[in-house]
Amino acid sequence: MNEHDFLTDRFEEYRGHLRAVAYQILGSVAEADDAVQEAWLRLNRSYSSEVENLGGWLTTIVARVALTMLRSRTARSEDPLDVPVPQPAQRGDATDVDPEHHAIVSDSVGLALLVVLDTLAPNERLAFVLHDIFAVPFEEIAPIVDRTPATARKLASRARRRIQGAAPPPGADLARQREIVHAFLSASRHGDFNALLDLLHPDAVLRADRAAIGMGASGLVHGASAVADTISGRALHARLALIDGVPGALWAQAGRPRVAFVFTTSAGKITEINLIANSEHLHTLDLVMLDD
Template sequence: MSEDDPLTGRFEAHRGELRAVAYRMLGSPGEAEDAVQETWLRLHRADTGDVVNLAGWLRTVLSRVCLDMLRARAARREQVVDQLPDRARDDGDGPEGEAVLVDSVGRALLVVLDRLEPAERVAFVLHDMFAVPFAQIAPIVGRTPVTTKKLASRARHRVRGGPAGPGADLARHRSVVEAFLTAARGGDLEALLGLLAPDVVRRADPLALPPGVATESRGARVVAEEVTVLGRRSRFAEPALVDGALGVLVAPRGRLLLALTFEVVDDRITRYEVIADPDRLRRLDLSVLDDPVVGHSVASR
């Protein structure tokens, strides 16, 4: 690819946006880069002399490439046990560039997007995140504009969900859980003791724990000391709605590893559970706390 080629220069001007679209559709930096490269190859082979809107043409081609990749991925899932990261490597930071991408989109959003059907994900990402009209999305997903709008609406409902309780309660519980994550990341024992009820109970699936650690712990000091030792995964954690209540998703590289559910009474955590079993994780109803488009909190809606 020569930078002196005018076509290359025009493509490179759009590469950043194409990569952003592809990453939100695919959730993998490597796959996103593959999709962008395939788009370049198709551009290079195509007769684009009559193309007036190159940005729109590229986005359409890229979206079709991503849709094919998502459909292939969905077909492969029937042949694998689960889509979790390798548990032997789940505590690594991973490439710095990938960490930046994950943070820019949001771990919870990547997890929820990964649960959408391929056509739903493409319609939602293009319309809700990049303001592409349904009339332009419809040919990509092979539906009418009306049906495409329904796809995006269904995806939007799954992504945003809705809290089971009042927004004020959700906001208070969120502040407690976020403080808990901050203390866990910093190994702050005193802060943890202030956030845990004296008789707090922690339960966890065996897969979430190192060998020899009990699946249940009781008492603020026992649980707090445990968190300071085992809480290293908290740097991959982000609050989310789990079955309609405030919870946390732990998602290295944007792939769900653990889900935490909490019981909060009088601004203290009285109980929490760490879910790691793949079957249990798949059955959870997950949605994001913050609107992925305008960035406002569900609790304030």
């Protein structure tokens, strides 16, 4: 076996883990794949047999690449390329990886956590993801964010406090969201543009993943009027559902989930709608159809 084949085999052992790390930092499958590909290129350029912990070395490279991408996106005020959808997190030492799992382990970060992660500063997000989700020591995180281990610990702690402060809403709020989603579906089915406008926040956003775009959905729509115009008459077959315990909507065919409508509400208004049609992502969601 030549050195290139050897490196290829070793890299594939860690691909699932690296993709999970990149995804949690970036919240985008496409960007995560780009970060993993960049790690592969760097491995080919700079691999040394003196590297004792290849998994840890690759994790650091992917984290650095993802952090650079996240900072660049933040500077340009861009949204991630894909809808933020939950990917199972992987805990434990990066050297202990089952490549067939492809990041599937016991804990799922869930939609709520990914939404909060998008509000964190890049350094905070990276420190939290690496330490709290992937159990990377602060001594290894510190050089990635160009801080001391103590500061890296503070970054993760600050992120953790913000995440813990964004606990799921109490039952009353969930009941109110169910009413809002029910009213939204009714207005959409009847093509009631004005009713949709009343339910949407002026700065509401509609996002669709690539699978939903392939079904004819618009990729990214900004503003209440544009969202209402896009969705009016389009949710004829969507039904009220619980998505990871939160009221949303689901379109299914022959009992098979096809598109999940994930709603974010604030002060009685819909601020964000995410359309999830990717089958792998749908399988990670806890979906329960409700009676309209």
